[in-house]
Amino acid sequence: MLAQLSFGTWRFLLPDNDPGRHHLWNKAMVADRLGRMRTVLLAIDPVLETWFVSRQRVTTMLKTKP
Incomplete structure (x- = not known):
């Protein structure tokens, strides 16, 4: 699906100064x-x-972090 997007659309998907977008990309x-x-x-x-799966806490943290 992403491969079918035009080049002009990509600029809206890339992270910029928007904190919400940064959060989504980081997650x-x-x-x-x-x-x-x-x-x-x-x-x-x-x-x-x-x-590793039984010990890691990343998944829980991602679910609880707003």
Whole structure:
């Protein structure tokens, strides 16, 4: 879907000085990095990934942070 957007639309999606937009981008970036970390840990050892998921608090913090 994003690939079908015109170039003029991208300027409205990129973060600027709008605090709300910064918050949304930061939240998306954290969630993406968490997913990538889980993927790497799963490739190394599924038990390690399970342990990480049980110990991490990022998901809870993202849900509770306004």
